[in-house]
Amino acid sequence: MNNRILIVDDSPIARKMLKSCLPKDQGFEFNEAGDGKEGFEKYQELEPDVTFMDLTMPVMTGYESIEKIIEYDKDAIIIVVTADVQMKAIKTVMDSGAFMVLRKPLKKEELTMALSKALDTLKQTT
Amino acid sequence: MNAQNILTEEDVSILQEIMNISFGQSAADLADVISTSVVLSVPYIDIIEVPELPEYIKNHVKDYKNINIVEQKFWGKFRGDALLIFSSGAGKELMSLLQNENRELSDSDPFDVLERETLMEVGNILIGACVGKFSELLRDVVTYTPPKVVVEKDYREAITNGHYDPDKSAIILKTDFRFDEGDVSGFLFLVTNNDSVLWLKDALQTFIEQYE
Numbered sequence: 561m562n563n564r565i566l567i568v569d570d571s572p573i574a575r576k577m578l579k580s581c582l583p584k585d586q587g588f589e590f591n592e593a594g595d596g597k598e599g600f601e602k603y604q605e606l607e608p609d610v611t612f613m614d615l616t617m618p619v620m621t622g623y624e625s626i627e628k629i630i631e632y633d634k635d636a637i638i639i640v641v642t643a644d645v646q647m648k649a650i651k652t653v654m655d656s657g658a659f660m661v662l663r664k665p666l667k668k669e670e671l672t673m674a675l676s677k678a679l680d681t682l683k684q685t686t
Numbered sequence: 687m688n689a690q691n692i693l694t695e696e697d698v699s700i701l702q703e704i705m706n707i708s709f710g711q712s713a714a715d716l717a718d719v720i721s722t723s724v725v726l727s728v729p730y731i732d733i734i735e736v737p738e739l740p741e742y743i744k745n746h747v748k749d750y751k752n753i754n755i756v757e758q759k760f761w762g763k764f765r766g767d768a769l770l771i772f773s774s775g776a777g778k779e780l781m782s783l784l785q786n787e788n789r790e791l792s793d794s795d796p797f798d799v800l801e802r803e804t805l806m807e808v809g810n811i812l813i814g815a816c817v818g819k820f821s822e823l824l825r826d827v828v829t830y831t832p833p834k835v836v837v838e839k840d841y842r843e844a845i846t847n848g849h850y851d852p853d854k855s856a857i858i859l860k861t862d863f864r865f866d867e868g869d870v871s872g873f874l875f876l877v878t879n880n881d882s883v884l885w886l887k888d889a890l891q892t893f894i895e896q897y898e
Contacts, residue, residue, distance in 0.1 A: 570728060571699065571702060571703045571706070572699060573696070573699040573702075573703045573894070574703050574706075576897065577703070577894075580897040580898065616706065616710075616726050616727065616728055618728055642710070643706045643707040643709070643710030643711070643726075644710045644713065644714075645710055645714045646714045646717045646723045646724065647723075648717070648723040648866070649723065664703075664706070664707045664710070
């Protein structure tokens with residue numbers, strides 16, 4: 561079965577940039593959400609294998625969305641992709657249960673490695 | 687031809703993302719200097735005619751009544767003015783945050799000089815990191831004038847008509863922020879004009895091509 565990926569970012573360009581950095585030959589199924597609230601709703605509906613989450617978003621921030629997702633599914637794999645690279649932001653999301661934090665602008669190699677690590681973790685837990 | 691006709695919806699969206707990344711960098715740089723974090727908001731882009739600019743800025747700062755402004759001009763292929771607008775009292779709050787970090791603020795200087803220097807230092811970090819990252823992402827190199835500071839001035843007088851060339855358009859790149867500690871908030875405007883917009887349009891497309 562193809563791995564399901566959820567990308568949560570208010571910027572359509574940021575979502576496009578992220579998708580373009582992911583491997584094209586692994587048959588991922590992509591889904592997108594434009595804010596933290598929609599991200600949480602889509603998480604419940606789709607139960608993706610890996611979620612990429614921005615932090616600074618309207619309606620509901622990534623911080624709140626991560627908390628809600630982890631409360632719903634403590635094993636959720638959430639990779640934060642953010643321009644907010646302050647230590648406090650990183651500590652807050654890691655304490656909330658994020659799997660990893662990547663800084664914008666994304667680098668293809670970093671993203672591929674992060675996804676590979678996430679999928680390895682997924683295999684070990686299922 | 688003005689900037690509204692030059693930049694497409696996609697260009698503006700790319701610009702917004704680049705501004706988001708750039709201000710994130712400047713917030714991180716400032717957080718390294720003072721022990722509080724900067725709470726960021728979603729940046730937005732507006733394109734207006736320069737004669738509308740004083741009114742536009744006044745409409746966005748009217749909640750503050752008195753404001754502090756740090757202004758720096760920057761030159762590269764992309765050029766313009768960076769205006770960092772702080773709420774009233776920001777100078778004193780920032781002085782207190784910097785003193786908590788045991789930084790050297792001379793006791794012999796009068797209070798208003800220290801306040802001005804503090805605003806200048808913080809403004810310099812925020813503007814320098816933001817404009818620097820912005821330029822780096824678009825493969826440009828910029829130089830800056832030294833920052834100019836306006837302290838505790840009524841918002842109606844702080845930005846005057848005639849400050850910018852009325853024949854130009856202005857791209858407003860606005861990012862609101864507030865500090866986690868202390869009562870400090872504000873926003874950063876980057877004001878540029880038609881001379882830079884054509885270059886910017888190409889640079890934005892070059893930037894996004896690496897993600898095609």
